[in-house]
Amino acid sequence: MTDKKNKGTDPKTYKFDTLSLHAGYQPHKNAGSRQVPIYQTTSYLFDDVDHAAALFNLERGGHIYSRISNPTVAVLEERVAALEGGTAALATSSGMSAIFLTVMTLCEAGDHLVVSSQLYGGTVNLFRLTLPKFGIKCTFVKPRDTEGFKKAIQKNTKGIFGELVGNPGNELMNMPEIAKIAHDAGIPLMIDATYQTPYLCKPIEHGADIVVHSLTKWMAGHGSSMAGILVEGGNFDWMQNDKFPTMTTPYEGYHGLSFAEEFGPTAFTMKARAEGMRDFGPCLSPQNAWNVLQGIETLSVRMQKHCSNAEEMVKYLSNHESVAWVSHPSVPDHPDHELAKKLLPNGKGSMIAFGIKGGKEAGEAFINNVKLSSHLANVGDTRTLVIHPASATHSQMDEATLKFAGLSHDMIRLSVGIEDIEDIKNDFEIGFRAARKPRLVSNQ
Amino acid sequence: MKFKVNDVEVFASTGGRPFDKNKPLIIFVHGSGLTHMTWVLQTRYFAFHGYSVLALDMPGHGLSGGESLKSIEDMADWISEVIDSVGYKEASLVGHSQGCLVTIECAYRNPKKIKTLSLMGGAGAIPMNPELLSLAENNDPKAVDLMMDWAHGPAGHFGGHPVPGLYHINTGGMLAKSRTIKNTLGVDFRACDNYKNGFEAAKKIKIPTLSILATGDKMCPVKEGKKLAALIDGSKIEIIDNCGHMMLLEEADRVLKVLKQFILTNFPVEKH
Numbered sequence: 008m009t010d011k012k013n014k015g016t017d018p019k020t021y022k023f024d025t026l027s028l029h030a031g032y033q034p035h036k037n038a039g040s041r042q043v044p045i046y047q048t049t050s051y052l053f054d055d056v057d058h059a060a061a062l063f064n065l066e067r068g069g070h071i072y073s074r075i076s077n078p079t080v081a082v083l084e085e086r087v088a089a090l091e092g093g094t095a096a097l098a099t100s101s102g103m104s105a106i107f108l109t110v111m112t113l114c115e116a117g118d119h120l121v122v123s124s125q126l127y128g129g130t131v132n133l134f135r136l137t138l139p140k141f142g143i144k145c146t147f148v149k150p151r152d153t154e155g156f157k158k159a160i161q162k163n164t165k166g167i168f169g170e171l172v173g174n175p176g177n178e179l180m181n182m183p184e185i186a187k188i189a190h191d192a193g194i195p196l197m198i199d200a201t202y203q204t205p206y207l208c209k210p211i212e213h214g215a216d217i218v219v220h221s222l223t224k225w226m227a228g229h230g231s232s233m234a235g236i237l238v239e240g241g242n243f244d245w246m247q248n249d250k251f252p253t254m255t256t257p258y259e260g261y262h263g264l265s266f267a268e269e270f271g272p273t274a275f276t277m278k279a280r281a282e283g284m285r286d287f288g289p290c291l292s293p294q295n296a297w298n299v300l301q302g303i304e305t306l307s308v309r310m311q312k313h314c315s316n317a318e319e320m321v322k323y324l325s326n327h328e329s330v331a332w333v334s335h336p337s338v339p340d341h342p343d344h345e346l347a348k349k350l351l352p353n354g355k356g357s358m359i360a361f362g363i364k365g366g367k368e369a370g371e372a373f374i375n376n377v378k379l380s381s382h383l384a385n386v387g388d389t390r391t392l393v394i395h396p397a398s399a400t401h402s403q404m405d406e407a408t409l410k411f412a413g414l415s416h417d418m419i420r421l422s423v424g425i426e427d428i429e430d431i432k433n434d435f436e437i438g439f440r441a442a443r444k445p446r447l448v449s450n451q
Numbered sequence: 452m453k454f455k456v457n458d459v460e461v462f463a464s465t466g467g468r469p470f471d472k473n474k475p476l477i478i479f480v481h482g483s484g485l486t487h488m489t490w491v492l493q494t495r496y497f498a499f500h501g502y503s504v505l506a507l508d509m510p511g512h513g514l515s516g517g518e519s520l521k522s523i524e525d526m527a528d529w530i531s532e533v534i535d536s537v538g539y540k541e542a543s544l545v546g547h548s549q550g551c552l553v554t555i556e557c558a559y560r561n562p563k564k565i566k567t568l569s570l571m572g573g574a575g576a577i578p579m580n581p582e583l584l585s586l587a588e589n590n591d592p593k594a595v596d597l598m599m600d601w602a603h604g605p606a607g608h609f610g611g612h613p614v615p616g617l618y619h620i621n622t623g624g625m626l627a628k629s630r631t632i633k634n635t636l637g638v639d640f641r642a643c644d645n646y647k648n649g650f651e652a653a654k655k656i657k658i659p660t661l662s663i664l665a666t667g668d669k670m671c672p673v674k675e676g677k678k679l680a681a682l683i684d685g686s687k688i689e690i691i692d693n694c695g696h697m698m699l700l701e702e703a704d705r706v707l708k709v710l711k712q713f714i715l716t717n718f719p720v721e722k723h
Binding site for chain 1: 462464467468469486488491492495496499513514593596597599600606608609610611612613614615616617618620621622625626628629693703704707
């Protein structure tokens with residue numbers, strides 16, 4: 008270890024923007040192809056019987072069947088792991104399947120999770136209605152109620168789950184403190200960081216153990232492809248207690264393999280792939296993986312524009328006569344502003360929630376009349392998106408659940424795109440005019 | 452599996468198969484600050500093909516108890532005690548980096564007990580960069596970051612891990628940070644820096660020896676590996692191109708192919 012040339016220097020490992028373009032891919036092993044090839048195949052030739060057995064026994068790395076792994080998808084997985092500061096990642100067909108796979112890798116029937124109450128509506132339904140069918144129960148805690156997370160932990164609790172910035176109310180979890188609560192209880196913290204992307208926040212650096220993303224959103228940016236991913240921090244000690252026997256005891260499905268002993272900092276991902284992808288199969292198509300990779304190449308520059316446009320829109324909305332309130336972590340009087348400055352130093356994200364004067368009727372008129380902004384059930388597109396959550400993304404919630412999740416009927420969720428900011432404002436003026444005179448406009 | 456050496460608990464991966472005393476024993480010895488997990492893409496093959504495998508966590512490392520041993524000589528003696536503790540009279544040794552110094556010294560001290568030596572990224576001496584040594588002894592995580600930088604070749608810096616979804620540099624870094632840096636990496640680096648007997652020990656080794664070297668290895672360059680190999684009678688050299696010091700992960704398949712050929716020839720299952 009005598010590298011004299013490097014004396015007195017900092018590590019020369021590649022930085023974020025370079026990893027966005029290069030991580031996970033070696034052209035010289037792919038016919039020199041500068042772009043990542045799309046391996047549109049279901050399966051892979053074995054050299055001989057011994058090679059096949061070696062792959063099935065996890066004796067060596069490689070690909071067997073594209074439900075389990077695929078070379079194009081593997082580039083995406085490594086790239087996101089590199090960007091997040093994780094040891095390993097597993098891509099899935101959607102963000103929801105990444106969450107489901109994470110939970111099913113962690114939990115068994117009879118287990119319990121503590122979950123933030125401010126989540127995407129589909130995630131709420133998974134935790135509230137679907138997981139109980141598998142014998143997994145959840146206790147919901149408001150994201151700002153840090154002590155509440157601690158109080159909700161039971162003997163059979165296997166983890167804490169939340170979105171760093173809750174959907175759609177923009178309430179932050181105090182991730183470092185909640186990570187400590189989880190670790191003191193010997194359980195992992197799982198964070199959905201879809202809204203942030205690793206450009207704005209790397210949850211692993213703040214104590215999270217598993218990070219999940221809907222790659223469909225800002226990571227891809229183009230709104231063309233569904234994809235999800237789970238990323239492992241590699242720092243959680245699965246063997247510290249007896250809470251995770253499927254990680255720490257011999258697994259019948261792989262010749263008595265103990266994932267924690269054998270794979271250590273990548274054990275969770277290895278189990279999620281070997282068991283979860285094998286048995287549930289929510290695999291990502293290589294074409295969609297490639298599409299997402301194209302988006303990630305420009306992640307930094309897009310996120311900078313998303314955030315600067317969002318801050319402009321916050322100012323515009325805050326001073327607008329038709330707006331009752333604005334919620335965004337960049338606003339100094341936002342209850343989590345100081346926490347956001349610490350956790351989101353590169354920008355506070357491009358999701359804004361605001362209340363429109365005139366309530367539900369005005370909100371509907373606004374949504375129905377904007378022209379440039381798209382009314383749809385997605386976020387994180389390069390284009391500006393708007394929706395009225397109470398009648399769309401969170402419409403399957405009853406009144407009490409809506410209230411607990413911090414939703415109101417006047418709330419409009421805005422995902423700020425990267426169009427020219429003046430064009431977005433002009434479009435909103437059309438919507439606000441209609442909202443002030445809903446009947447007149449709807450009769451035109 | 453867990454067992455005891457001198458009343459201190461030792462952890463070793465058995466490659467995913469039960470430890471069987473009727474099979475020939477191969478012991479894998481990791482590099483500075485690392486753990487048994489660096490060997491996952493070599494051990495499982497041998498465990499599934501007629502061998503008993505122990506990929507050790509050295510004392511104070513990974514899942515093993517005790518404190519890190521302070522000299523290469525102590526580590527060499529400890530390896531010999533491991534062989535005794537698990538009820539064997541002989542074994543083949545495979546080492547990486549610091550593990551090469553340990554296995555060379557062990558083979559020198561126990562000429563009848565050690566049957567073959569496989570050295571990956573090895574050299575007769577590993578003097579430490581003073582800055583790196585100081586950082587490690589002062590518990591500075593930058594020591595791990597520098598080690599991961601220098602330990603991976605240009606290709607390894609991009610990624611392309613043989614196991615889908617794993618990222619080399621972060622995985623290696625997490626292994627090296629799994630215990631207190633000054634107590635693992637710091638002690639190991641000092642032991643490497645202090646060790647001076649490698650070349651003399653090599654001259655006395657008369658067992659089949661394989662040196663696997665990598666063209667992009669900045670920590671133990673090819674020329675240093677060749678210098679060591681030249682001192683060992685009949686030593687075989689294999690050079691892996693486009694690869695760094697972490698060859699056992701960066702080019703796991705190519706390394707396994709060479710290692711298989713060497714061990715199956717020189718330490719065959721049938722003889723036991």
